Amino acid sequence: MSSKKTILYQGKAKKIIKGPDRHTLIQFFKDDATAFNKKKHKLFKGKGVLNNLISAFIMTYLKSKKVPSHFVKRINDREQLIRKCEIIPIEFVTRNVVAGSIAKKLGLKEGTKLKKPLLEYYYKEDKLDDPMISRDHVVAFGWATASEIKKIDKMSLEINRYLKMLFIKKGIVLIDFKIEFGRLASNPKKIVLADEISPDSCRLWDKKSNQKLDKDVFRRNLGSLMKAYEEVASRLGIMH
Ligand SMILES: Nc1ncnc2c1ncn2[C@@H]1O[C@H](COP(=O)(O)OP(=O)(O)OP(=O)(O)O)[C@@H](O)[C@H]1O
Ligand SMILES: [Mg+2]
DSSP, X not given: OGGGOOEEEEOSSEEEEEOSSTTEEEEEEOSEEEETTTTEEEEOTTHHHHHHHHHXXXXXXXXXXXXXXXXXXXXXXXXXXXXXXXXXXXXXXXXXXXXXXXHHHHTOOTTOEEEEEEEEEEEOOGGGTOOEEOHHHHHHTXXXXXXXXXXXXXXXXXXXXXXXXXXXXXXEEEEEEEXXXXXXXXXXXXXXXXXXXXXXXXXXXXXXXXXXXXXXXHHTTOSOHHHHHXXXXXXXXXXX
């Protein structure tokens, strides 16, 4: 099978491979970690395997909560079968606690709790460093309709609620996360959660120590990234 694989897209952390039929794709998780728009890049042996496991686990958990996603099943260590989408070119960020770019931009202290979850939109365009945009930009430029954005906001807040619950039971605080949504190729009216949810795309802090268990370990050289990701997998009970 591997000799016949058609790579449709080489991303920074994943590849998209032609699926078994026209409405599906295979998402392959690589070991690459990148930060600061590829200015920093490193391989972590086994990271793709962990992210595949963690993302599959989270998508399955969200499915049990009736959150529709592109996820069909995990095929092997590195690959998932997913439903093909037309990806909306926006990174949807939900924040519970101040960290990362928002701390820098607004001069706020990392770790400050927000009064309510904050939804942000970033235009997915590496050449422009994924600029922050408003809800109005999304609609005015036709990246999504007002009704799609309304659905997505609602889904993002639901996902936030479920993920916060999932992680806090494991002693982990969900600080923020970035997700993507798409229109199903088989039914473009249907908006689903796509891409991945993993320590690459979430900020996860140990509840007791505030120790970072996510990609900030790599961004900020805070120690072993693999140990952090293994800790997340092990707390979720999915280490093999
Ligand atoms: N269900 C899906 N159907 C089609 N494309 C998808 C689906 N889920 C995720 N993708 C896309 O597949 C790619 C996954 O690769 P990766 O995340 O490594 O890309 P990337 O380098 O981050 O680039 P991008 O800026 O496009 O996200 C992304 O472009 C993502 O938007
Ligand atoms: Mg990506």
